Amino acid sequence: MESIIQIKGLTKQFPVGAGKFTALRDISLEFHRGEFTGFVGPSGSGKTTLLNIIGSLDTPTEGEVTVLGRSIAHLTHKQSAQLRNQHLGFIFQTYNLFPVYTVYENVEFALLLQRLPTAERRKAVLDALEWVGLTDKMDSKPAQLSGGEGQRVAIARAMVKRPAILLADEPTANLDSKNSHHILQTMKQLNEELQTTFLFATHDEKVMGYLRRIISLEDGRVVKDEEIIMDKITEG
Amino acid sequence: MLAFKLAFKNIFGAGYRTILNIAVLSFAFVTIIFYNGVIDGWNQQARRDTIEWEIGQGQLWHPSYDPLDYFSYQDAHGPIPEGMREEVSAGRLTPILIAQASAFPQGRMQGVLLKGIPPGQAILKIPTHELEAQDGQVPALIGKRMAQSIKMKEDDRLLLRWRDKNGAFDALEVTIAGVFDCNVPTIDGGQVWLPLAQLQEMLGMPGEATLLVAGEGFTPTGNTGWAFKDHDYLLADLNKIIQSKKGGSGVIYGLLLIIALLAIFDTQVLAIFRRQKEIGTYIALGMTRWQVVGIFTVEGAAYSILAILLGALYGGPLLWYLGKVGWAMPSGSQDMGISIAEKIYPVYGAGLIITTVLLVVVSATIVSFLPARKIARLNPTDALKGKIQ
Ligand SMILES: Nc1ncnc2c1ncn2[C@@H]1O[C@H](COP(=O)(O)OP(=O)(O)O)[C@@H](O)[C@H]1O
Ligand SMILES: [Mg+2]
Numbered sequence: 001m002e003s004i005i006q007i008k009g010l011t012k013q014f015p016v017g018a019g020k021f022t023a024l025r026d027i028s029l030e031f032h033r034g035e036f037t038g039f040v041g042p043s044g045s046g047k048t049t050l051l052n053i054i055g056s057l058d059t060p061t062e063g064e065v066t067v068l069g070r071s072i073a074h075l076t077h078k079q080s081a082q083l084r085n086q087h088l089g090f091i092f093q094t095y096n097l098f099p100v101y102t103v104y105e106n107v108e109f110a111l112l113l114q115r116l117p118t119a120e121r122r123k124a125v126l127d128a129l130e131w132v133g134l135t136d137k138m139d140s141k142p143a144q145l146s147g148g149e150g151q152r153v154a155i156a157r158a159m160v161k162r163p164a165i166l167l168a169d170e171p172t173a174n175l176d177s178k179n180s181h182h183i184l185q186t187m188k189q190l191n192e193e194l195q196t197t198f199l200f201a202t203h204d205e206k207v208m209g210y211l212r213r214i215i216s217l218e219d220g221r222v223v224k225d226e227e228i229i230m231d232k233i234t235e236g
Numbered sequence: 237m238l239a240f241k242l243a244f245k246n247i248f249g250a251g252y253r254t255i256l257n258i259a260v261l262s263f264a265f266v267t268i269i270f271y272n273g274v275i276d277g278w279n280q281q282a283r284r285d286t287i288e289w290e291i292g293q294g295q296l297w298h299p300s301y302d303p304l305d306y307f308s309y310q311d312a313h314g315p316i317p318e319g320m321r322e323e324v325s326a327g328r329l330t331p332i333l334i335a336q337a338s339a340f341p342q343g344r345m346q347g348v349l350l351k352g353i354p355p356g357q358a359i360l361k362i363p364t365h366e367l368e369a370q371d372g373q374v375p376a377l378i379g380k381r382m383a384q385s386i387k388m389k390e391d392d393r394l395l396l397r398w399r400d401k402n403g404a405f406d407a408l409e410v411t412i413a414g415v416f417d418c419n420v421p422t423i424d425g426g427q428v429w430l431p432l433a434q435l436q437e438m439l440g441m442p443g444e445a446t447l448l449v450a451g452e453g454f455t456p457t458g459n460t461g462w463a464f465k466d467h468d469y470l471l472a473d474l475n476k477i478i479q480s481k482k483g484g485s486g487v488i489y490g491l492l493l494i495i496a497l498l499a500i501f502d503t504q505v506l507a508i509f510r511r512q513k514e515i516g517t518y519i520a521l522g523m524t525r526w527q528v529v530g531i532f533t534v535e536g537a538a539y540s541i542l543a544i545l546l547g548a549l550y551g552g553p554l555l556w557y558l559g560k561v562g563w564a565m566p567s568g569s570q571d572m573g574i575s576i577a578e579k580i581y582p583v584y585g586a587g588l589i590i591t592t593v594l595l596v597v598v599s600a601t602i603v604s605f606l607p608a609r610k611i612a613r614l615n616p617t618d619a620l621k622g623k624i625q
Contacts, residue, residue, distance in 0.1 A: 085522020096517040100249030
């Protein structure tokens with residue numbers, strides 16, 4: 001499979017008071033198209049920081065991070081916005097839906113930024129809502145949805161533009177077990193159908209059960225990087 | 237366009253505070269238009285009255301005449317220039333002769349200006365036909381302010397004393413033939429209007445005048461030594477007072493506008509703080525920071541658009557009504573030295589409305605932009621965590 005993310009010697013430091021806090025230390029990793037991979041580790045181990053840098057929301061202090069052939073450290077604001085808009089999808093622990101828009105409009109948003117023609121846009125939004133099984137809720141406002149439905153809208157919003165990479169930061173942390181499995185199955189299916197690379201940050205056991213590659217972080221260091229062989233039984 | 241769509245969605249989604257902001261801003265908007273409408277209405281009324289009652293289509297002045305210098309009146313008279321006599325007899329010029337005198341109403345003495353004007357003139361609205369001589373009495377016209385101050389009414393008799401051209405005192409009793417009602421104080425207070433021929437005879441200045449008022453159809457030609465004063469010159473004082481009035485009322489509605497703008501500014505600062513996650517999400521979804529600044533700025537500007545629509549909704553009928561029934565001026569304002577009617581009918585010109593709309597939209601956009609600008613320097617990961625400030 002094609003290599004789409006290369007990380008070489010990545011270190012990330014944050015200024016804290018007069019000194020510096022090192023959140024990621026000398027990380028080197030590579031990811032291929034279609035991976036279903038998770039960063040796991042205790043709170044504070046650097047999972048979110050790593051995901052944010054891959055998502056070009058943050059920049060490396062040292063080292064080289066290349067996403068789809070673009071060096072994250074050297075992108076202008078405009079270029080990184082374009083990269084996110086066209087090739088990256090984000091899913092957050094708190095869903096981050098826009099409260100004043102309907103489900104349909106939330107999903108449509110990313111495509112409005114791409115200035116897609118109306119008909120194409122409509123079809124893409126309806127497809128995305130169908131993937132997550134929320135066609136009948138498209139006129140609801142986020143406040144009218146259950147937690148599981150809210151996160152499914154977020155998945156539809158991230159997937160509607162068919163991004164190459166989807167970054168999900170603790171997507172199940174606010175969900176009960178049933179809903180967690182539901183969205184994980186949905187994501188797994190999209191991963192297989194669309195060849196989207198999924199990268200999770202999680203410390204949820206349920207998520208780990210679905211992952212095909214688990215990268216363990218501790219204090220900003222990769223301590224384990226293991227492929228899960230396919231004999232694992234998928235729950236649900 | 238996307239920004240506008242988002243802005244209106246967010247505004248309507250935001251509820252209570254929004255309504256307050258829009259209400260205050262619309263009130264400022266309506267007030268600005270009203271205040272300026274009153275002043276414009278007053279300006280138009282004052283100009284019209286001054287033209288119709290005092291200055292006509294311009295005036296030709298005797299070289300020595302200076303209306304601000306009472307001492308000049310003694311010498312400011314002379315024969316109507318040769319070239320103008322035809323215009324006078326054709327009714328395109330009305331000669332006026334001015335002299336200082338004393339009047340003795342109820343035994344008190346008061347300085348007055350005597351103004352001689354042909355009874356048959358039709359250029360000024362002053363009802364000079366009432367100066368046609370009747371049964372041997374000498375008719376005089378005064379304005380309502382003068383009538384009030386010397387406590388006289390029609391048919392009352394007023395003793396006048398003046399110096400003729402040789403400096404000799406003379407006196408005469410005139411009969412008030414009429415009291416005219418006009419809003420131009422400079423032809424009213426302290427003035428007694430007499431038939432021109434009568435005054436010329438009293439002063440011993442036959443065929444002389446101080447100034448000539450032009451009517452429609454008069455074109456100033458030839459050099460007669462008498463200077464032609466056009467509207468620009470004669471209305472300069474009026475324009476100055478109107479401008480200063482505009483400045484004065486500007487303070488009032490400026491304050492109102494500032495309050496409204498502060499409310500929007502405050503709302504924006506709060507919104508940016510409360511909606512950090514939303515801002516972070518916009519950026520994660522692929523907006524540039526400046527696009528997000530744009531969303532928030534347009535949101536503030538949209539307040540002004542809604543405020544204008546709301547203002548049009550209630551202000552439109554209200555202002556229209558006030559334009560119909562007029563706006564009563566406080567009684568003291570009659571003594572300001574320029575024409576002011578008891579009731580002003582506000583005039584709302586297209587220029588006024590467009591300027592005000594622009595003022596409101598531009599200022600609301602600026603105060604929305606100022607806090608929104610901060611977003612451009614925002615760290616999206618901090619915003620997503622809600623960690624700013
Ligand atoms: N902007 C920041 N400034 C300072 N320290 C930060 C910042 N972001 C993250 N950190 C620190 O970096 C470490 C890793 O954070 P994070 O990547 O969020 O961990 P995780 O997602 O694994 O819980 C934590 O100790 C956190 O406090
Ligand atoms: Mg985290």
